[in-house]
Amino acid sequence: MNKKIFKVLVVDDEESLRDICKDVLQDEGYEVLQATDGQDALQILSKEQDIDLVISDLKMPKMNGLELLKAVKEKKIDVDFVVMTGFGTIETAVECMKMGAADYLPKPFNINHLLVKVNKSIKARRQRLERKRLSSVVRVLNLSNALNSHLDLKSLVYEFVSHIQKNFRPDSVVLFLVNESKKLVKSVVRGKIFRINTKIFSFVQQKSQDVLDGGRSQLIDRYTFQEKGFDNFPYSLIIVPLMSQMQKVGVVALIREKDRELFTPRDVQLLSIFASHAANSFQNAKMYTKLRDMNMDIIRSYAKAVEAKDYYTKGHSENVASYALVLGSNLGLSSSELEKLYTAGVLHDIGKIGIPDHILNKPGRLTEEEFAIMKEHPLIGREILSQVWTLKDIFPLVYHHHERIDGLGYPDGLKGEELPFLGKLISVVDAFEAMTSDRAYRKALPLPEVEKILEEGAGRQWDEELVEKWLKLVRKAGMDGLKSGALISRLKEVLHSS
Structure with missing residues (x-):
């Protein structure tokens, strides 16, 4: 998934200053537009709907910076605003902030000062947009749930x-x-x-x-x-x-x-x-019989939205759901439990929609700070799903799918019988699917190695009986002597056709 390039509009009647700002911000990775005064800037903002930040001088002909800021707020243009001026006073700064400016940059300024202000504003905007996006997901899920009732x-x-x-x-x-x-x-x-x-x-x-x-x-x-x-x-x-x-x-x-x-x-x-x-x-x-299918299509769309952030996990959620469904069927679970398993499988990583792309797609080992952020995805997933009442039985499975039998998992460190049974089942097949698929940081592991890891972790990381049952199914699917790659494909065919 391509990283968003933030767009900055520099407004100043001094061409040399605009050019300096443009060169510096482009080197930092921003897309930069220029305007000679407030009127020129307002025309650009009316045409360009995706500008993220305006950096504007205060003293300009035709329309000054304060007038531009006022027009932007009046028109409800979704853009952040940093004011720069060589006539700065505390009173001017306070007036700008009261009108909605994100920050204030007095002239003369050095390049580092400019970058600090811009990066700070863009970081705050990125976080705000992400919160809005998560809020929109919840609102659409609630609407979908209500319509499907x-x-x-x-x-x-x-x-x-x-x-x-x-x-x-x-x-x-x-x-x-x-x-x-x-x-x-x-x-x-x-x-x-x-x-x-x-x-x-x-x-x-x-x-x-x-x-x-x-x-x-x-x-x-x-x-x-x-x-x-x-x-x-x-x-x-x-x-x-x-x-x-x-x-x-x-x-x-x-x-x-x-x-x-x-x-x-x-x-x-x-x-x-x-x-x-x-x-x-x-x-x-x-068409009453299709309403539930439509609900699942909506759920899958959010799983795919997560997977779109990481090319290597494409199809992961659907595969986990299918694996869980077959293992659950093999264990003789009820139809309602199987439905919960499948839905939880599709949704188990939905919280990754709130994890930054550079962490999801990092080709190497995560740092401690990055892993701490990654570990927040079950909590984010629970927060999203807990607001949709028909999924109240699902979000505990999503929230706890990274717990361990020995209590060393996350987010709550539950262990043994404290863990929901269906959550333990999801954990086994999730691990299997992850290990047998390519990732940004490694290729898919050979099947014998995957079996060894699961067996060694049985009773500590994963439920021992569930690991045994799952590997028995895996070996049954490959009993005709298929090699590991073909065996995994065969297993998926068997599971999807079951």
Whole structure:
């Protein structure tokens, strides 16, 4: 997975200073844009949606740094801000910080001082974005869980709209669904704006048809609005299509009054994810037997999101789930226990979504500090899953899959019978799959070596009986004399076909 390159916009009317900042920051690995004054910067920020940091002088022609900062905050542009000036005072710094600046850089400054300020701001932004991403995962999981608890379209519609109101806090929301004639029909309206204001409702209805036809979301506010009929568009509006495998299902529109904060591109992105999940649910509302499969597809998507961070673990979670299912079946576990095993197998590493890429993909041995961070992934996984009530029986398995029989594991150091039985089973097959697969730091181990490691760790790291049962299955799959590589492939075929 490619590492994100953070983008910095340098704003100053001195070309030589801009060029110096650009050269230094590019050497540090940042992508750098330049603007000559606040107006120029604002135009760039309106076009470029992925700028992370603005470094702006205060004293500039046309629009100064404070005016630029104020405009950025008013427009709700998601960018951090560092102010630099040769006229710095404590009062100016305080004013900038009160307006939302992340930091303050007085001129003249040396290069190291600049880098310290920029790196500090980018680090804080990276951590904040990661927290938002984890929060979004939880919100989507909760939505998916809620939708999957209903079998009829009417209940699904009301559940979806309820989640929209809770997560986006619109003043009014309308959901249109496509009828048999492929036309949009009003399904649910909440809030007085769409109920009372016929002019705005007619406008939104027409725009919704355009959005559905084009298949692209729209964000409309007083800064982006260009239609005739409204002198100064007094709202912030999001219109998002509901698409299921390129099939048009409907449109959802959210609106806020002008005195509320504006919707942002991030709101559009999250609402699009909500709409995608809802569209799938609506399409399958009458196909009760497929609702659970859709839930598992959603779960797998988060496992794949984790694996996308590390090329070498692609398919790891699905393989662990399949191995656990077969071993559990061999042990005669109930269907509900097998379902828990499979789901826990798919989700056991979901907490790695919160682990930095450079640690996940490190080709060598982790340092003590890096390993301490890596050991946080069961806790992160539990925090994510514990907020989805239908997975309450799953998150203990995810949380404890790195515990050991002898109590030397993590995160809680449980031992022996303190460990959940299904968690001990996951631990065995997780270790087997990891050792028999390529990793960034090593190639897959030969099967005899894997068997030896498991046997030596039985009773200390892993449950002795479970190791014995699993290796018996492995050897049974390879009893025709296959070599290790072919044996593993054969084992996977046997397990997936079971």
